Amino acid sequence: MSVAEFDLKRNLLIRAKHNSELVRFITELAGDRRITTAAFTVIGAVKRAKLGFYDQEKHEYHEITVDSPHEIASCIGNISLKNGKPFVHAHAVLADKSGKTKAGHLLEATVFAAEIHLREFKGKKLEREYDEETALSLWKIE
Amino acid sequence: MSVAEFDLKRNLLIRAKHNSELVRFITELAGDRRITTAAFTVIGAVKRAKLGFYDQEKHEYHEITVDSPHEIASCIGNISLKNGKPFVHAHAVLADKSGKTKAGHLLEATVFAAEIHLREFKGKKLEREYDEETALSLWKIE
């Protein structure tokens, strides 16, 4: 089994900046506060977003454009290191005016309002490395 | 960056009462146990629910009525203070018999069965205040 253990450092509640790009916002926050490992959730609303679907055969992301305001009905993500730098991996479920959803890998999202709950971990650094089987950067856990 | 830091108090696993209204149930729980700051997730099922979509232009909630049994496929929320009282903010993804979803801001939901995982925080109180730009009550974090 591939399990990395961490002690909890702090719980952060964060108000994302209006009009910021959410993935970059969290990445910069991690850089500024020297957060190397974390897990987070987000609720709120976006003005627009780009989601991804990973093609498991072709090994490439297919993009899904969401070009209107949507609620962030769910967003779950984590921070670990990729090439030594904080890397954000998040998935989201977005909902429109009728409650209809679009979901997938979160590529980018323009924040209308967003509340982030981030749990910062202490412990050994967790790096991503290229995985042959999936062609994804997955956690290097021995 | 607008970040509030908290230490973790306890993890609570809670069985919501059959036929209770979920948002009120969590709000009353917070009041009874003097919980002022928390983050939570819920899974379970509802008999019916009301979701909201915030109109980013008109600055008002549009209601989405869900008048049949649905699974709570996801529910992510937090507790902070609004006018000095515990205030619950939650978003949910609901799923019907065919797996089809409706999602958004959780206005109310009648519980069939629901399991809540709540993390209570200790630290400075976190208040909501009116935000001009969005016309929403957002976290006051300096």
Next chain:
Amino acid sequence: MSVAEFDLKRNLLIRAKHNSELVRFITELAGDRRITTAAFTVIGAVKRAKLGFYDQEKHEYHEITVDSPHEIASCIGNISLKNGKPFVHAHAVLADKSGKTKAGHLLEATVFAAEIHLREFKGKKLEREYDEETALSLWKIE
């Protein structure tokens, strides 16, 4: 109110095995590491899956087959004891190439890649017991 309190033991970040069945993977992990109470989230992708919708009248699960690759846009779950053994209860939102979702109770899922964030609790054991009203195994909390 039915509330069980726990202290946090560790945060585990886990890379689920390619081609493993996710619910069994987490159940076996719990058995191997003697985890009796926990809460977790998962993001990633599945090759195929089976979701459930609980019929609140007939008191039986209706199965929803997802027979193509999907992103795990959200997965929220917990571990407690059922008949003295670790039992996994999870709900998921899956998304296809166009971002369209299927969601519900997670019966099984074949992992393409999946990142699990699990919070292990210490404290009194939490058992499930048969609940007359819903015909489900719910948490026994007095």
